[in-house]
Amino acid sequence: MSPGTHILVTGGLGFIGSCFVEMALERGYIVTNVDKMTYASRTDTQFHTNPHYTLIQKDISDLETLPSHIAYIINFAAESHVDNSIKSTHAFLKSNVHGVHNLLELVRKTPSDERPVFIQISTDEVYGDILEGSFSEEDRLKPSNPYSATKAAAEELVIGWGRTYKLKYRITRASNNYGAGQNEEKFIPRIMKLARQNEKAKIYGNGLQKREWTHTTDHCDGIFLVMEKGVDSEIYNISAGEELTNLEVAEKVLRAVGKPADFYELVTDRPGHDVRYSITCDKIRALGWKPNVTLEHYLSNIS
Ligand SMILES: NC(=O)c1ccc[n+]([C@@H]2O[C@H](COP(=O)([O-])OP(=O)(O)OC[C@H]3O[C@@H](n4cnc5c(N)ncnc54)[C@H](O)[C@@H]3O)[C@@H](O)[C@H]2O)c1
Numbered sequence: 193m194s195p196g197t198h199i200l201v202t203g204g205l206g207f208i209g210s211c212f213v214e215m216a217l218e219r220g221y222i223v224t225n226v227d228k229m230t231y232a233s234r235t236d237t238q239f240h241t242n243p244h245y246t247l248i249q250k251d252i253s254d255l256e257t258l259p260s261h262i263a264y265i266i267n268f269a270a271e272s273h274v275d276n277s278i279k280s281t282h283a284f285l286k287s288n289v290h291g292v293h294n295l296l297e298l299v300r301k302t303p304s305d306e307r308p309v310f311i312q313i314s315t316d317e318v319y320g321d322i323l324e325g326s327f328s329e330e331d332r333l334k335p336s337n338p339y340s341a342t343k344a345a346a347e348e349l350v351i352g353w354g355r356t357y358k359l360k361y362r363i364t365r366a367s368n369n370y371g372a373g374q375n376e377e378k379f380i381p382r383i384m385k386l387a388r389q390n391e392k393a394k395i396y397g398n399g400l401q402k403r404e405w406t407h408t409t410d411h412c413d414g415i416f417l418v419m420e421k422g423v424d425s426e427i428y429n430i431s432a433g434e435e436l437t438n439l440e441v442a443e444k445v446l447r448a449v450g451k452p453a454d455f456y457e458l459v460t461d462r463p464g465h466d467v468r469y470s471i472t473c474d475k476i477r478a479l480g481w482k483p484n485v486t487l488e489h490y491l492s493n494i495s
Pocket of ligand 1: 203226232286367
């Protein structure tokens with residue numbers, strides 16, 4: 193990858209996208225970011241004045257042209273909160289499915305020798321839950337809620353467009369992320385916010401649902417590896433493999449913000465709630481990836 197390579201990032205003001213943009217600029221990429229700037233966008237990013245950064249405020253499903261001479265599209269743009277998807281599905285279809293369709297069509301209409309490689313940022317939630325063992329990239333998709341269903345649908349579009357129109361693509365599926373700049377609707381920031389207001393954390397069901405956790409910078413390191421060293425038409429799981437129940441995470445977060453570990457209440461479970469996610473990461477590790485951050489370390493440094 194030569195310095196000065198131009199990449200198109202979508203959703204680059206979101207939690208993970210903004211981390212990726214920051215790292216991309218540090219690594220010498222020229223970044224154009226298409227972001228609709230929804231409620232989930234960050235307003236505190238430092239890179240907006242970087243001369244190698246351009247922001248286009250636009251919905252990916254309404255984008256009419258791609259910038260010229262881009263080497264990669266890294267598609268982070270999505271509605272990302274499961275609870276919102278259960279309340280109302282429309283925005284999820286528009287951004288996560290129609291948006292991806294529009295981007296793929298824009299790539300298809302680009303002369304074949306100028307087409308960027310399409311990198312779809314997906315999630316371990318597309319597999320659905322697994323009670324024992326771990327899903328590998330070959331396993332079938334069986335999403336459990338409207339969010340993960342739209343993410344699975346997006347992947348299928350990418351794969352179908354790849355085969356029929358010979359688009360170059362790669363897909364990443366990451367586990368739950370944590371780190372700076374996450375919207376307060378999400379599990380860890382919400383616990384922190386409530387605790388600061390001296391309110392108990394609200395935990396769905398019995399709290400024994402298991403998730404794997406990955407820090408955003410580790411996730412983004414994995415995406416860079418897929419971009420720089422990955423193979424076209426391949427899918428890469430990315431997870432640090434820190435498997436914890438929701439209660440265990442809540443207890444760690446509560447202790448980190450100075451509250452008793454039992455400063456929570458159990459509330460009515462979310463419909464369709466997945467019991468456990470787990471993925472194998474041999475493929476991404478074979479590219480040289482390894483996680484550098486632990487949840488414990490992250491929590492010990494929060495203010
Ligand atoms: N957060 C996680 O734990 C996690 C884990 C695995 C995969 N992912 C995936 O990573 C991606 C980023 O997740 P996140 O947590 O940073 O999301 P986020 O909700 O924090 O940010 C999403 C960003 O995309 C933008 N956006 C939404 N719809 C858009 C549209 N139609 N056009 C243009 N911009 C749009 C928003 O304005 C926002 O800036 C998503 O595709 C998500 O499915 C997230």
